[in-house]
Amino acid sequence: MGSTQESGTEGGVLTESLVVFLIISVVCVAGGLGVVFSRNVIHATFLLLVSLMGVAGIFLLLLAEFLALVQVLIYGGAITIVVLFVIMLTKSDEFESLVDNSQKPLAFLISIGLFVVMTVAAIAADNGNTVRASLKFSDLGHSLFTDWAIPFEVASLVLLVALIGAIVISKQGEEE
């Protein structure tokens, strides 16, 4: 914690962090490809978990320990479990017919567009800063509740509204 570390290549030599990064990236990308190409929805969900854990690893590599743990807790624990619940409690036979439908070209287009935008953004954001520094956890909490208090509260309000909305929608279905 609180340490700084050189990253990336040092004169073209593979450093440990680069090796770890490559391993994690392979896991991430393989998991992501698995999600897309898997014909079994449950398998896809578990591969999604693998991919998300890989992202947590990348956060860890960037010395963002808090984000990595949040990734594990929220995406690994909560979201995967909810996705599994939804898939297992609905009739998954119905998804079979939805796999190859007319939205495919559109989805392809949007994905490519998103990929291009993110690549351009990543290249544009490269300001030659290769020193990673980790933030002290207490500083993070302090800035979250002082400088960023309003966005934080707004985000929690949005989540609360979503929660109540979900309950209202599910209750409406019950009454009918």
Add this chain to the structure above:
Amino acid sequence: MSLLDLLKTISAIMGMLTVLSVIVLSLTLLERKFIGRIQMRKGPNRVGPFGLLQPVADAIKLVAKEDILPTWVDKVIYWVSPLVVFIPTFMIWVTIPVARDVVIRNLDMGLFYIIAFSVLSIVGLISAGWASANKYAIIGGFRAAAQLISYEIPIILSVLAIAMLAGSLNLERIVDAQATKPYIFLQPLGAFLFLCGGLAELGRTPFDIHPAESEVVGGPFVEYSGAHWSVFFLAEYINTFAIAALTTLLFLGGWLFPGLPGNVTASGVLVFLTKTYLVVLVIFWFRGTYPRLRIDQLMSLGWKVLVPLGFINVVVTAVALKTELPEIILGLISFVILASTFWIISVRMRTAPKPEYTVRLYDPSLEGLNAR
């Protein structure tokens, strides 16, 4: 990080695995002996002196047992699930200190790390249930998920109050902050919430809804046998010890004891292990004493009692810290809330109308039980 560091880390992890395995062996014997005494039996006493070799015999039996693979299971997920349950339980021990500086890596966010990783094993339980392709297994898996997600909240809230008091998520600092007063005196409510939630996380009596033998015949584990089942078993006992260790660290002052030096490793480990095994005995005592909750009772206890109490606990602690209330007052308030909760529950249990059961007998003139 050099190669030497890597070797050191690997040897530390292997050492931890060995120590944890020995602890699990001791726990199984302790549990059987203790439950035996509660039920006025002697417990295992045939293998070795006082039955001391019983766990070794059990382990050999488990490993030698046939590992059955039913033809209908989803093979990959079926084999991976025990690991998904086991690895997080093992990983949280990386940051649990046994005495001052006796820890693999003391993380600044130790508590948060433990909570984040302990959630992951829920995925393993669901996937084990699903991959078994067995009705009981999948019902057990769903029960596990519902129960574990619900009881994670009171645990997080009680831990939050502790972190507020100690001003840190680092487990060593939390223990240091308890030098003069263990937090159980300041947070009896928090200790209750943590132990309750912890028992539910473990799936131990009275919260053993997902492996309930009489309802779902072992839940997610029903199809597993041999070595793979023993991985689940190992995970459960390591988790039991972890919850006891965390209770010790968060509420009972960890390796500190009045009159004993806190900085000496040997006495620290001894004090820590004594306290932890006492908490483990309490957990076993619950198992020998209480019946299992029904699933609706479990859910209503979680959401209607423990979660609101968790929020009350956090708010009370925050107000007490903000107004700089004397610590004894905080402890008293917390205790009064806890005692009144017990009182309200006991009064309600006595006065609540008994649910009416309709016993439906088999009537051959009706077509099965579905006809009403």
